[in-house]
Amino acid sequence: MADPTAPAPVARSLAAAGAGLFAAGAGTLAWASLGERRRFQLRQETVRVLPEGSRPVRILHISDLHTVPGQEAKKRFVHSLAALRPDLVIDTGDNLSHLRALPYLLEILEPLFAFRGVYVPGSNCYFAPQPKNPARYLWRTTSGEKSDEAPRLPTEDMHRAFDERGWTGLINRAERLSIADTVIDFSGVDDPHLRFDRHPGFPLEQDGPAHVRIGVAHAPYVRTLDRFAADGADIVFAGHTHGGQVCLPGGRALVSNCDLDPAICKGLISHKGVPVNISQGLGESRFAPVRLFCPPQAVLVTLTD
Numbered sequence: 001m002a003d004p005t006a007p008a009p010v011a012r013s014l015a016a017a018g019a020g021l022f023a024a025g026a027g028t029l030a031w032a033s034l035g036e037r038r039r040f041q042l043r044q045e046t047v048r049v050l051p052e053g054s055r056p057v058r059i060l061h062i063s064d065l066h067t068v069p070g071q072e073a074k075k076r077f078v079h080s081l082a083a084l085r086p087d088l089v090i091d092t093g094d095n096l097s098h099l100r101a102l103p104y105l106l107e108i109l110e111p112l113f114a115f116r117g118v119y120v121p122g123s124n125c126y127f128a129p130q131p132k133n134p135a136r137y138l139w140r141t142t143s144g145e146k147s148d149e150a151p152r153l154p155t156e157d158m159h160r161a162f163d164e165r166g167w168t169g170l171i172n173r174a175e176r177l178s179i180a181d182t183v184i185d186f187s188g189v190d191d192p193h194l195r196f197d198r199h200p201g202f203p204l205e206q207d208g209p210a211h212v213r214i215g216v217a218h219a220p221y222v223r224t225l226d227r228f229a230a231d232g233a234d235i236v237f238a239g240h241t242h243g244g245q246v247c248l249p250g251g252r253a254l255v256s257n258c259d260l261d262p263a264i265c266k267g268l269i270s271h272k273g274v275p276v277n278i279s280q281g282l283g284e285s286r287f288a289p290v291r292l293f294c295p296p297q298a299v300l301v302t303l304t305d
Contacts, residue, residue: 036290036291036292036293036294036295037283037284037289037290037291037295037296038073038074038296039295039296040073040074040077040282040295040296040297040298041295041296041297041298042081042084042297042298042299042300043267043297043298043299043300044299044300044301044302045268045277045299045300045301045302046301046302046304047235047268047275047277047301047302047303047304048303048304048305049212049234049235049275049303049304050182050211050212050303050304050305051211051305052305053305054182054211054304054305055180055181055182056302056303056304057087057088057179057180057182057184057212057302057303058084058085058086058087058088058180058300058301058302058303059086059087059088059089059090059237059300059301059302059303060081060084060086060088060089060090060112060115060298060299060300061089061090061092061237061277061279061298061299061300061301062078062081062089062090062091062092062112062279062282062298062299063091063092063093063094063122063218063238063239063240063279063281063282064092064093064094064122064124064239064240064242064279064281064282064283064284065078065094065095065096065105065108065281065282065283066094066095066096066097066124066129066281066282066283066284066285066286067095067096067097067098067101067104067105067108067283068097068098068101068104068286069098069100069101069103069104070104071104071108071283074108074282074283074296075104075107075108077282077298078108078109078111078112078282078298079108079110079111081111081112081298082111082112082114082115084300085115086115086300087115087116087179087180088115088116088117088118088179088180088184089112089115089116089117089118089167090117090118090119090214090216090237091109091117091118091119091120091162091167092119092120092122092216092217092218092237092238092239092240092279093119093120093121093122093124093125093191093218093239093240094122094123094124094125094218094239094240094281094283095121095122095124095125095158096124096125096128096153096154096158097124097128097129097283097284097285097286098128098286099128099151099153099154102153102154102157102158102161105158106161113165113166113167116166116167116168116177116179117162117165117166117167117168118167118168118169118170118175118177118186118188118216119159119162119167119168119169119170120169120170120171120188120189120190120191120216120217120218121155121159121171121190121191121218122191122193122218122219122239122240123191123193123194123218124153124285125153125155125158125191126152126153126155126191126194127150127151127152127153128150128151128152128153129150129285129286129287130150130151130287131287159171168186169188170186170187170188170189170216171188171189171190172188172189172190172196172197172198172199172200173188173200174186174187174188174200174201174202174203175188175203176203176207176210182211182212182303183208183210183211183212184210184211184212184213184214185202185203185205185210185212185213185214186202186213186214186215186216187199187200187201187202187213187214187215187216187228187231187233188200188215188216188217189216189217189224191217191218191219192217192218192219192220192221192223192224192258193218193219193221193240193257193258197217197224199227199228199231201231202231202232202233212234212235212303213231213232213233213234213235214233214234214235214236214237215228215231215233215235215236215237215274216236216237216238217236217237217238218238218239218240219238219239219240219241219257219258220236220238220240220241220258220260220265220276220278221258221259221260222259222260224238225238225260225271225272225274225276226271226272228274229271229272229273229274233274234274234275235274235275235276235277235301235303236271236274236275236276236277237276237277237279237301238276238277238278238279239278239279239281240257240258240281241253241256241257241258241260241265241266241278241280241281242257242280242281242284242291242294243265243266243267243278243279243280243281243294243297244256244262244265244266244280244294245280245284245288245290245291245292245294246290246291246292246293246294247292247293247294248293249293250293251266251293251294252293253265253266253294264278265278266278266279266280266294267280268301277299277301279297279298279299280294280295280296280297281296281297282296282297282298283296284296
């Protein structure tokens with residue numbers, strides 16, 4: 001508020017400055033809630049982890065859709081990804097943000113079911129989000145919050161639908177698959193954010209070694225990445241962080257919502273020499289529908305020799 005005792009020109013300047021700050025804040029909020037979170041992008045990475053002479057393997061990594069019925073812009077973007085013709089789709093969880101969103105989620109993913117896929121769940125595959133102060137993400141992780149009183153999502157129905165469409169669940173499970181003439185050993189865990197993770201290691205190499213070992217988890221907690229590295233993973237895929245969701249100009253995250261340093265909570269990073277691809281996700285909780293300097297994103301990772 002302008003000081004009534006100040007000279008008129010000074011009072012007018014203070015009022016103008018206050019109005020400018022209010023307008024800037026309102027504009028930023030409007031962009032974060034209406035613009036940025038619909039600015040879907042595709043990030044592309046190339047990672048050299050295959051034996052010499054191997055043909056490339058193209059992996060489409062999707063995560064954190066947080067589906068609510070009626071998200072047509074998201075649906076159009078995900079449908080467009082089928083044109084990439086990936087060899088494999090990896091879904092790292094948090095697929096739902098509404099109790100009645102499963103049919104719509106399956107509509108969104110339908111074109112991607114034409115390709116081989118693997119998946120792990122996140123907390124918003126088990127429990128529906130609840131109204132809470134979204135600003136709590138700015139000062140602490142939500143891992144200690146109780147979920148047992150939250151409404152249960154149709155987790156089993158969703159996983160059954162994925163299985164029926166040919167995708168493979170990696171829920172505390174190891175699996176060997178042959179994809180694009182490449183033998184891949186997978187090790188997947190249930191959500192580390194909920195502490196549901198129980199590492200299975202990688203499949204025993206009874207039929208010879210795999211060409212590549214891939215670890216898959218929803219949340220990139222340090223203990224999870226440590227265990228994948230110790231088990232011999234060649235690359236790890238994770239989501240959960242939303243890339244920070246509300247970032248500083250330039251994309252610097254303020255929080256990671258786990259114990260990973262916010263400075264490395266998205267993109268292709270290295271952990272103990274193992275490449276880790278962290279998706280910044282395709283959605284956000286319906287009770288915190290904002291993104292700032294952190295647009296929603298899918299990732300195409302090409303594994304090469």
